[in-house]
Amino acid sequence: MATAAGSEEPESKPKLLRAAILAIIITLCVGILILGLQKWDSSIHLDPSYSVRLTEVHGLDPARSPVIRPDFNLELRVDNKGVDRTCKEEITVTVFYGDMVVGWADVPDFCVGKRSSTDVNVKLSHTDVLLTDTLRRRLASELRSGDLEFVVEMRMVIPVGSDRECADDYCTSRQSFLLCRAKPGQDYVHRHLLPTRRVV
Incomplete structure (x- = not known):
């Protein structure tokens, strides 16, 4: 059992890393979209x-x-x-x-x-x-x-x-x-x- 648990731990780290990178990318994309919309709206008005x-x-x-x-x-x-x-x-x-x-x-x-x-x-x-x-x-x-x-x-x-x-x-x-x-x-x-x- 100890060996099985130890073998799962290395696999969970890449998953967490991928999830963190995906979250950062989504946050950046949403931020850029909001800034772009604000700039577009201010140029119109x-x-x-x-x-x-x-x-x-x-x-x-x-x-x-x-x-x-x-x-x-x-x-x-x-x-x-x-x-x-x-x-x-x-x-x-x-x-x-x-x-x-x-x-x-x-x-x-x-x-x-x-x-x-x-x-x-x-x-x-x-x-x-x-x-x-x-x-x-x-x-x-x-x-x-x-x-x-x-x-x-x-x-x-x-x-x-x-x-x-x-x-x-x-x-x-x-x-x-x-x-x-x-x-x-x-x-x-x-x-x-x-x-x-x-x-x-």
């Missing part, structure tokens, strides 16, 4: 990226009066790297100089084909802006030096049910805000995503 530029700027003359009448246009470039056509609506743009609002607009609704780009021309509305003495001096200085820049904020309303358009760390609201600093006449500047604010 890849959100567009946005860039802006200020194409025309007029009405900025702080030397004549503390009240300026800004008048400028903005172009929004939308790059869709996904494999689906995407459409956006309810986007607003606000332009700041310092902490003063100098322009705003509702962006026309638009669609972008798969793996393509589009430019959206946005005519900004404005009102007379009364500058503080500090901002008036700063504006005059930046106009002379060519360092004038504005902060452009874009607000996007995320439709209910479109949670794949927002990351887990800021998906607690229905709005997202993107900011950039843009100089008049400068080429397109990419916008950076900010944490969103909750909308009741």
Whole structure:
């Protein structure tokens, strides 16, 4: 009996080894399949990226009066790297100089084909802006030096049910805000995503 039991032991080790190797291969295959599906799904639902530029700027003359009448246009470039056509609506743009609002607009609704780009021309509305003495001096200085820049904020309303358009760390609201600093006449500047604010 001792000899029979001893003869079975060498045969059980290769079986265990084959089972372990098979389990490792199956685990690797399943892992690769899951990663591949995730990459494929993210490429399909890849959100567009946005860039802006200020194409025309007029009405900025702080030397004549503390009240300026800004008048400028903005172009929004939308790059869709996904494999689906995407459409956006309810986007607003606000332009700041310092902490003063100098322009705003509702962006026309638009669609972008798969793996393509589009430019959206946005005519900004404005009102007379009364500058503080500090901002008036700063504006005059930046106009002379060519360092004038504005902060452009874009607000996007995320439709209910479109949670794949927002990351887990800021998906607690229905709005997202993107900011950039843009100089008049400068080429397109990419916008950076900010944490969103909750909308009741």
